[in-house]
Amino acid sequence: xxxxxxxxxxxxxxxxxxxxxxxxxxxxxxxxxxxxxxxxxxxxxxxxxxxxxxxxxxxxxxxxxxxxxxxxxxxxxxxxxxxxxxxxxxxxxxxxxxxxxxxxxxxxxxxxxxxxxxxxxxxxxxxxxxxxxxxxxxxxxxxxxxxxxxxxxxxxxxxxxxxxxxxxxxxxxxxxxxxxxxxxxxxxxxxxxxxxxxxxxxxxxxxxxxxxxxxxxxxxxxxxxxxxxxxxxxxxxxxxxxxxxxxxxxxxxxxxxxxxxxxxxxxxxxxxxxxxxxxxxxxxxxxxxxx
Amino acid sequence: xxxxxxxxxxxxxxxxxxxxxxxxxxxxxxxxxxxxxxxxxxxxxxxxxxxxxxxxxxxxxxxxxxxxxxxxxxxxxxxxxxxxxxxxxxxxxxxxxxxxxxxxxxxxxxxxxxxxxxxxxxxxxxxxxxxxxxxxxxxxxxxxxxxxxxxxxxxxxxxxxxxxxxxxxxxxxxxxxxxxxxxxxxxxxxxxxxxxxxxxxxxxxxxxxxxxxxxxxxxxxxxxxxxxxxxxxxxxxxxxxxxxxxxxxxxxxxxxxxxxxxxxxxxxxxxxxxxxxxxxxxxxxxxxxxxxxxxxxxxxxxxxxxxxxxxxxxxxxxxxxxxxxxxxxxxxxxxxxxxxxxxxxxxxxxxxxxxxxxxxxxxxxxxxxxxxxxxxxxx
Numbered sequence: 001x002x003x004x005x006x007x008x009x010x011x012x013x014x015x016x017x018x019x020x021x022x023x024x025x026x027x028x029x030x031x032x033x034x035x036x037x038x039x040x041x042x043x044x045x046x047x048x049x050x051x052x053x054x055x056x057x058x059x060x061x062x063x064x065x066x067x068x069x070x071x072x073x074x075x076x077x078x079x080x081x082x083x084x085x086x087x088x089x090x091x092x093x094x095x096x097x098x099x100x101x102x103x104x105x106x107x108x109x110x111x112x113x114x115x116x117x118x119x120x121x122x123x124x125x126x127x128x129x130x131x132x133x134x135x136x137x138x139x140x141x142x143x144x145x146x147x148x149x150x151x152x153x154x155x156x157x158x159x160x161x162x163x164x165x166x167x168x169x170x171x172x173x174x175x176x177x178x179x180x181x182x183x184x185x186x187x188x189x190x191x192x193x194x195x196x197x198x199x200x201x202x203x204x205x206x207x208x209x210x211x212x213x214x215x216x217x218x219x220x221x222x223x224x225x226x227x228x229x230x231x232x233x234x235x236x237x238x239x240x241x242x243x244x245x246x247x248x249x250x251x252x253x254x255x256x257x258x259x260x261x262x263x264x265x266x267x268x269x270x271x272x273x274x275x276x277x278x279x280x281x282x283x284x285x286x287x288x289x290x291x
Numbered sequence: 292x293x294x295x296x297x298x299x300x301x302x303x304x305x306x307x308x309x310x311x312x313x314x315x316x317x318x319x320x321x322x323x324x325x326x327x328x329x330x331x332x333x334x335x336x337x338x339x340x341x342x343x344x345x346x347x348x349x350x351x352x353x354x355x356x357x358x359x360x361x362x363x364x365x366x367x368x369x370x371x372x373x374x375x376x377x378x379x380x381x382x383x384x385x386x387x388x389x390x391x392x393x394x395x396x397x398x399x400x401x402x403x404x405x406x407x408x409x410x411x412x413x414x415x416x417x418x419x420x421x422x423x424x425x426x427x428x429x430x431x432x433x434x435x436x437x438x439x440x441x442x443x444x445x446x447x448x449x450x451x452x453x454x455x456x457x458x459x460x461x462x463x464x465x466x467x468x469x470x471x472x473x474x475x476x477x478x479x480x481x482x483x484x485x486x487x488x489x490x491x492x493x494x495x496x497x498x499x500x501x502x503x504x505x506x507x508x509x510x511x512x513x514x515x516x517x518x519x520x521x522x523x524x525x526x527x528x529x530x531x532x533x534x535x536x537x538x539x540x541x542x543x544x545x546x547x548x549x550x551x552x553x554x555x556x557x558x559x560x561x562x563x564x565x566x567x568x569x570x571x572x573x574x575x576x577x578x579x580x581x582x583x584x585x586x587x588x589x590x591x592x593x594x595x596x597x598x599x600x601x602x603x604x605x606x607x608x609x610x611x612x613x614x615x616x617x618x619x620x621x622x623x624x625x626x627x628x629x630x631x632x633x634x635x636x637x638x639x640x641x642x643x644x645x646x647x648x649x650x651x652x653x654x655x656x657x658x659x660x661x662x663x664x665x666x667x668x669x670x
Contacts, residue, residue, distance in 0.1 A: 075505065099505045100505060101476050101506035101509070102397055102478065102503050102505070102506075103476050103506065105402075106404065109402050110402065110403070110433065110434045110435060111434075138576075138606070138607060140606030140607070142636075143606070153552070155550060155553065155555075156552065156576070157576075157604050157606070158550065158553045158556055159552070160553075160604050160606055160636075161556065161604055164604075164635075181551055183397065184402050210551075211555070213400070214400060215400070218400065235556075237552045237556045237559060238555040238558075238559065239559045239562065240558055240559050240562040241555060246538075247536075247555050248536040248550075248552075248554060248573035249552070250505070252551055252555070278556070278560055278563060278658065279556055279657075280656070
């Protein structure tokens with residue numbers, strides 16, 4: 001995933017002094033991520049896991065040449081944190097925070113688009129690149145193994161579940177990226193599929209979707225129209241979800257006939273993408289398409 | 292959070308938009324008083340948070356106060372699509388010449404607010420989009436530049452109107468709606484129909500506002516509103532109070548897991564293998580034993596739940612803490628219902644051992660656990 005992260009990425013943690021920030025900074029460092037700075041307003045001068053903490057993003061950037069940020073800031077301050085990072089010219093920002101007001105997400109994502117900053121999330125587990133031993137995210141690294149399958153998903157734990165099957169089958173992952181469970185997210189399936197298309201390590205792609213919105217249908221159209229060169233298999237969660245109910249994720253809601261699992265499954269099948277009935281079937285499908 | 296029509300109209304009035312004169316009434320006598328004060332034919336509108344209210348008999352007309360009272364006796368306390376009618380909005384009946392449509396919503400794909408205006412009001416806007424697309428205009432708002440009366444005029448200019456006054460009025464209404472959406476963090480602000488009366492005025496005959504739950508911290512005046520979660524059943528309301536992601540379903544197998552996608556996948560697995568889910572509970576990431584304990588009790592409190600399937604894939608969530616919550620919850624539930632657990636990930640060996648000692652069966656993967664539970668329920 002050279003286009004957005006690689007082993008030389010210099011990562012900053014916004015909200016590093018909070019419980020989540022601290023815990024995941026340590027986990028990311030252990031995995032091998034190059035974390036160079038943390039930011040928490042008012043806590044400048046402290047250290048977390050040996051990483052220096054600054055009051056502002058601008059300071060952290062000027063001392064360490066940061067290019068990537070991961071945000072653990074509470075929802076009500078997330079917009080400000082993201083804008084600060086965008087204005088500092090970062091290349092990529094992973095927003096872990098969930099329950100951010102949609103108006104705020106719309107604002108900072110629009111701003112990022114204009115400045116050429118990639119936003120992953122909000123409400124995402126982040127990105128993990130097992131072959132490079134680096135992650136900018138909160139995923140438990142024990143479920144992931146270096147390999148050839150690219151995984152893109154709207155869900156965190158479901159990604160871990162499917163990654164586990166892929167790891168156990170000996171295929172491993174080239175990279176796994178969660179675009180986020182919110183209705184408004186920065187990266188969509190198409191942009192990630194484009195990254196996987198360019199990525200030499202990725203031989204096939206698993207797309208994990210769920211009810212709500214039309215992102216999967218759009219991705220299916222993209223795959224068929226561009227004659228996507230790598231095999232893609234999919235899984236859609238929420239086949240038995242009732243309409244008008246938010247299924248845990250802010251974005252997982254069927255409205256009228258919009259966003260049903262069936263319409264997503266139909267769109268994939270029409271695009272030649274095999275759809276798994278259950279998470280464990282993904283590996284079988286990968287083995288058939290890869291032969 | 293959905294607002295009632297009268298709450299939505301209160302907000303619109305604050306921004307200078309016109310609404311029919313009238314007020315809210317909670318019993319037939321109040322209805323009669325309001326109707327008498329208005330002194331003309333009235334509309335009685337059930338205040339329920341469901342769409343399609345008119346078609347379900349939730350809107351009645353009356354020529355005088357006496358007739359209004361009679362209708363109110365019938366309407367108040369009745370059910371519309373499962374919701375009890377507790378109050379009526381009593382309003383003057385408008386003399387409508389034309390019906391328009393105006394709304395602000397969020398376009399997920401475009402990541403933008405979208406302003407929708409149509410000269411075909413009073414009907415479903417999606418229907419208009421299909422049957423007469425030339426009568427609908429869409430404008431995607433760049434948050435950096437916003438949306439004002441200028442831009443609003445440009446969006447309605449495509450419609451053929453009788454005069455400049457209509458364009459100005461319509462543009463002013465939709466520009467105001469955008470301000471309401473921004474100020475209140477709304478997911479939806481809609482006037483349908485926007486009535487043009489015989490005297491040429493534009494009046495919001497009906498209005499809907501849905502607020503973004505995640506932004507309620509900026510609007511504390513709504514946090515304890517009676518309408519918060521009115522469309523929920525008692526268990527969903529209780530879950531909301533406990534900040535649990537819970538949904539009631541119609542089957543007999545309770546479902547608990549960590550992470551929305553994984554819980555949905557578990558629910559789907561149950562259906563795929565011939566069972567039916569009774570509910571959906573996502574304990575979220577990094578759940579403490581207390582959350583698991585309360586969640587389990589909530590899931591089991593639903594009448595008709597015969598067994599529970601728990602699927603935990605612990606990353607941030609520690610399996611030993613989840614196990615402690617499961618054991619705690621089960622010890623507090625009176626009637627014995629079987630529970631099958633899949634527990635894997637961080638500290639899973641400790642957690643599995645705790646469950647084994649407590650006599651709770653643990654299975655190696657979600658499929659095996661699901662089959663077990665379905666077997667118990669079908670027996």
